[in-house]
Amino acid sequence: MRGAIGRFGPWERAVIILGMAAVVYAAVTAVPHVGQLVETQPRLIAAYLLALAAGELVRVQLPSGRVTAPVATASAVALAFTALTNGEAPFSTSTSAVVLVAVVGIGLGLAVRRLVGRPLGLYLSMARLLGASVVAVLTRAIAFGGESLWQWQVDLQRGTPLVALAMLAIAAVGINVELVLGGMVRAERHRAQWDTVLRDDLGEAPALNVALISSGPLVALLAPVLGLLALPLALVPMVLTYVAVEKYVANQATYRQMIATLSRLTEAGGYTSPDHAERVAELSVSIARNLGLLQRDVQVVEYAALLHDLGQIALREPIPGGATVLAAPGDQQQIAADGARIVRRAGVLDNVAALVEVQATPYRQVRELDEKVPVESRIIKVANAFDDLTGGSRDPDAEERALERIHLGLGYEYDPAIVEALTDVLRTRSRPSLLPRDG
Amino acid sequence: MPRRSRDAAINAYILGVWVAVGVLGVIAWRLVGLGAFGTVALLAALATASSWVGFHIERGVQFSAGHIAVLAAIAMAPPLGAAVVGLFMGLAADRRVPVRNRVFNGGMWALVPIIAALGYGLIGGSHHLDEIDGLSGLIFHVGAPLLLVDILQTVLNAYLLAGVIRLSNDTPVLTVMRGLLLGSGVTTMGYGLIAFLLVVLWQPGGLGPSSVILILMPLLGARWAYRQYGEERAARERTLRVLVAAVETKAPHLAGHSDRVAALSARMAEGLGLGPVDVRDIEVAGMLHDLGQVALPRPVIRAGDLNDPLFRSYGRRGANLLRGVSFLAGSLDGIAHHAEPGARPWSTEPGHGAGQLASHIVHVADTYDLLTEVADHGAPPIPPQEALARLRLELPAADAELVDVLSRALARTPPSGAGE
Numbered sequence: 121m122r123g124a125i126g127r128f129g130p131w132e133r134a135v136i137i138l139g140m141a142a143v144v145y146a147a148v149t150a151v152p153h154v155g156q157l158v159e160t161q162p163r164l165i166a167a168y169l170l171a172l173a174a175g176e177l178v179r180v181q182l183p184s185g186r187v188t189a190p191v192a193t194a195s196a197v198a199l200a201f202t203a204l205t206n207g208e209a210p211f212s213t214s215t216s217a218v219v220l221v222a223v224v225g226i227g228l229g230l231a232v233r234r235l236v237g238r239p240l241g242l243y244l245s246m247a248r249l250l251g252a253s254v255v256a257v258l259t260r261a262i263a264f265g266g267e268s269l270w271q272w273q274v275d276l277q278r279g280t281p282l283v284a285l286a287m288l289a290i291a292a293v294g295i296n297v298e299l300v301l302g303g304m305v306r307a308e309r310h311r312a313q314w315d316t317v318l319r320d321d322l323g324e325a326p327a328l329n330v331a332l333i334s335s336g337p338l339v340a341l342l343a344p345v346l347g348l349l350a351l352p353l354a355l356v357p358m359v360l361t362y363v364a365v366e367k368y369v370a371n372q373a374t375y376r377q378m379i380a381t382l383s384r385l386t387e388a389g390g391y392t393s394p395d396h397a398e399r400v401a402e403l404s405v406s407i408a409r410n411l412g413l414l415q416r417d418v419q420v421v422e423y424a425a426l427l428h429d430l431g432q433i434a435l436r437e438p439i440p441g442g443a444t445v446l447a448a449p450g451d452q453q454q455i456a457a458d459g460a461r462i463v464r465r466a467g468v469l470d471n472v473a474a475l476v477e478v479q480a481t482p483y484r485q486v487r488e489l490d491e492k493v494p495v496e497s498r499i500i501k502v503a504n505a506f507d508d509l510t511g512g513s514r515d516p517d518a519e520e521r522a523l524e525r526i527h528l529g530l531g532y533e534y535d536p537a538i539v540e541a542l543t544d545v546l547r548t549r550s551r552p553s554l555l556p557r558d559g
Numbered sequence: 560m561p562r563r564s565r566d567a568a569i570n571a572y573i574l575g576v577w578v579a580v581g582v583l584g585v586i587a588w589r590l591v592g593l594g595a596f597g598t599v600a601l602l603a604a605l606a607t608a609s610s611w612v613g614f615h616i617e618r619g620v621q622f623s624a625g626h627i628a629v630l631a632a633i634a635m636a637p638p639l640g641a642a643v644v645g646l647f648m649g650l651a652a653d654r655r656v657p658v659r660n661r662v663f664n665g666g667m668w669a670l671v672p673i674i675a676a677l678g679y680g681l682i683g684g685s686h687h688l689d690e691i692d693g694l695s696g697l698i699f700h701v702g703a704p705l706l707l708v709d710i711l712q713t714v715l716n717a718y719l720l721a722g723v724i725r726l727s728n729d730t731p732v733l734t735v736m737r738g739l740l741l742g743s744g745v746t747t748m749g750y751g752l753i754a755f756l757l758v759v760l761w762q763p764g765g766l767g768p769s770s771v772i773l774i775l776m777p778l779l780g781a782r783w784a785y786r787q788y789g790e791e792r793a794a795r796e797r798t799l800r801v802l803v804a805a806v807e808t809k810a811p812h813l814a815g816h817s818d819r820v821a822a823l824s825a826r827m828a829e830g831l832g833l834g835p836v837d838v839r840d841i842e843v844a845g846m847l848h849d850l851g852q853v854a855l856p857r858p859v860i861r862a863g864d865l866n867d868p869l870f871r872s873y874g875r876r877g878a879n880l881l882r883g884v885s886f887l888a889g890s891l892d893g894i895a896h897h898a899e900p901g902a903r904p905w906s907t908e909p910g911h912g913a914g915q916l917a918s919h920i921v922h923v924a925d926t927y928d929l930l931t932e933v934a935d936h937g938a939p940p941i942p943p944q945e946a947l948a949r950l951r952l953e954l955p956a957a958d959a960e961l962v963d964v965l966s967r968a969l970a971r972t973p974p975s976g977a978g979e
Contacts, residue, residue, distance in 0.1 A: 183787075206694060207694065276765075278763070278764060278765035279760070279764050279765045279766050280765055280766070281766060281767065281769040284766055284769060284773055288773075325780070325783055325784075327779045327780045327782065327783035327784075328780045328783065328784070329780075330776050330777075330779055330780060331776060331777040331778075331779065331780025331781070332780075333776070334773055334776035334777055335777060337773065338756075338760075338773055338774075338777070341760060341764055341766065341773070342756065342759060342760060342764060344764070345694075345697070345759050345760075345763045345764050346694065346697070346759060347694050349694065353752065353755075353756060354756060356749075356752055356753075357749075357753060357756075357774070357777035357778060357781070358777045358780070360749065360777075360781050361777055361778075361780035361781040361784060362780075362784075364780075364781050364784035364785050364788060365780075365784045367784070367788050368784050368785075368787045368788040368791065371788055371791050371792055371795070372791060374795065374884065374885050374886050375791055375794065375795045375798070377883055377884045377885065378795055378798050378799075378884055378886075379798070380883065381802075381880060381881060381883060381884050382798070382801055382802065382805070384880060385802075385805050385853050385854075385880065388853065388854035388876065388880055389809070389853050389854050389855075390854075430801075430805070433805050433808050433809055433853060434808050434809075436857065458808070461804075462801060462804045462805055462808055463801055465800045465801055465803070465804035466794075466797045466798045466800050466801045467797050467800065468793070468794040468797045468798065469794075469797075469798065469801070
């Protein structure tokens with residue numbers, strides 16, 4: 121066991137061990153009832169196993185990089201709520217049996233993922249299982265005003281606004297458990313600050329989380345009337361939502377292609393060395409993450425870093441090697457101003473242009489003259505200098521020498537806090553990457 | 560048709576719609592009567608608010624919660640109730656919509672639901688959802704009839720709209736209807752399904768009016784995602800301006816040239832009857848045809864000598880720069896070959912080398928604009944008629960047709976400063 125999960129960080133290990141504990145507990149306490157359960161509700165269990173397994177196969181990556189499996193999550197939550205289903209016997213089984221069904225469904229999905237060679241992202245499934253378990257416990261084992269929510273449903277025979285409200289509240293708790301656990305692991309994997317990651321995940325799209333939260337209750341409230349048909353039908357609106365999200369994310373990728381193309385204009389003109397802009401962008405993004413910038417600000421840093429040398433296009437003669445760090449300060453300012461002017465022509469990239477404009481400003485002007493240079497521009501200044509000085513080489517000696525040169529300008533030319541973040545980034549990135557891919 | 564008689568015809572059409580509303584309304588009232596006032600009031604409120612719950616899906620395809628309210632009213636209220644909900648949806652348009660359009664929209668959206676609601680009753684749709692026993696009853700007496708009248712509404716709506724558009728600009732009814740119905744399949748199915756879930760949750764599900772909230776929650780997510788998608792698509796298009804700015808920074812004598820060639824190329828493509836995707840690809844090819852010049856040394860650009868192999872490579876260089884950008888793939892061929900389209904065959908048949916056609920169109924537009932607007936390498940600009948005559952003389956016979964297309968396009972375009 122230790123060997124298998126030893127390569128995970130502490131949070132990932134914790135989530136997986138906690139999930140495994142739920143699996144073992146459910147198995148030990150529920151297995152004796154499995155025969156009876158399968159006998160009384162074969163169709164209901166088959167339907168949910170199918171939905172859960174299929175849901176694990178369809179994972180969606182959100183703009184922040186978070187990976188969700190909306191159908192699996194909504195199905196697991198709906199399963200935990202299920203009491204009465206038209207055409208089926210009441211689902212009057214124990215909490216641990218409900219968790220066991222979720223375990224088997226999610227396990228089936230993971231087995232298929234392994235068979236077709238897709239990344240498992242075990243922590244994602246475990247976070248989902250734990251969230252669903254919380255929903256099951258709150259629905260079936262905890263009594264509100266003398267009765268559990270499950271018992272309410274059976275007594276009333278159909279939904280009421282109050283039952284719906286209780287379901288929404290419980291689903292929100294369960295889904296946030298999944299979100300927070302997944303976010304902690306993601307922060308750990310990307311060496312990002314956990315509060316930034318959680319703020320990204322919770323803040324990026326409240327509307328998406330609302331869609332997810334409402335879907336489980338919708339299935340459970342329609343089931344007494346529509347039977348098992350409620351499971352596919354009530355999930356359709358949410359599925360449409362996530363289809364839209366996929367389109368949006370794919371479109372975001374083409375936007376990134378567009379910006380990268382702009383960055384190659386200077387390379388094609390012989391002004392900058394190949395891939396300089398991409399390297400500066402990658403380094404700037406790492407530094408920005410290290411400093412705990414929010415995802416939307418990280419993206420602006422990335423775009424500005426890609427475009428930071430665009431102004432060189434206005435130069436009569438290319439600077440040797442395109443290394444602006446060696447150019448006269450006045451030329452550096454001119455390149456920055458020209459670049460900003462060109463980027464402003466888009467009309468939608470003014471925030472990027474503003475960063476490009478002040479990228480060459482020395483740090484002492486911030487310190488002594490109180491000039492407003494955003495941290496994003498200061499990041500690009502440091503990342504650009506580092507790449508100009510190493511010439512893009514990943515050789516440790518070259519990196520060492522470049523850092524020494526940058527340290528000479530510390531506090532005068534460069535912001536010490538950002539140089540510190542750069543040092544930190546270089547230290548962690550020089551190790552061979554052990555990061556397993558997210559699901 | 561003169562403008563005044565056009566106006567009169569449109570007014571008569573709108574009046575006709577309202578008369579139909581009156582006649583069918585009286586019939587529906589005598590046949591079925593009134594009722595379900597609370598439900599109708601709530602759904603009408605939802606329909607009125609639909610402008611902030613609705614969203615654009617693609618260009619021209621819109622999702623509106625008002626349609627769901629109308630369908631729900633058809634199942635839960637008498638036909639006149641559905642008409643009231645539709646009326647509120649039709650009137651609740653943007654403030655900028657002219658009054659006459661709103662009067663028409665209101666009439667159309669009162670008329671269509673009455674017809675649909677009468678149809679719902681005819682094909683066995685039930686209004687007593689609480690009394691339906693069993694799943695098959697719900698499907699055959701609520702779900703299926705709702706979906707059918709949903710499709711009927713979509714078609715009727717397109718037909719009535721096409722009628723008024725025909726009166727205002729002579730576009731044939733079938734052409735307009737095809738444009739309106741194309742791509743509306745998914746939203747129509749979506750309306751039908753969501754309305755079905757809403758009424759099931761409302762009545763047999765026991766949730767009553769609060770089911771509206773539960774049903775709208777997933778839609779808010781879709782609305783958010785489509786908004787982001789739309790904004791970013793627009794941003795992506797705007798970013799093409801940066802490429803133009805880069806060309807003009809490197810070659811200041813070309814200021815404004817890219818935009819004019821883009822506008823001319825687009826007009827020519829429209830004139831040849833190409834579809835919107837091809838027109839857009841050709842427009843972008845026109846806008847970015849000079850991009851490769853940013854990769855050339857200044858003296859070479861200044862000389863602009865097509866006999867110089869280095870200068871001649873700029874089309875190909877420009878296309879290479881854009882090779883990684885998936886949404887520009889349709890424009891690359893036009894950019895790569897516009898300087899020397901030569902004898903590359905072209906056709907305006909759909910799917911037959913719009914790219915090759917693009918290189919010819921951009922070549923003609925580019926040459927024309929260089930002659931008339933850009934003081935090209937010392938030679939002063941010449942008047943449009945003279946430029947057209949020169950093009951006819953110098954271009955190969957196959958492209959002479961394109962000069963006619965250009966001259967027709969020019970007749971429809973302001974002479975210069977086109978584009979933005």
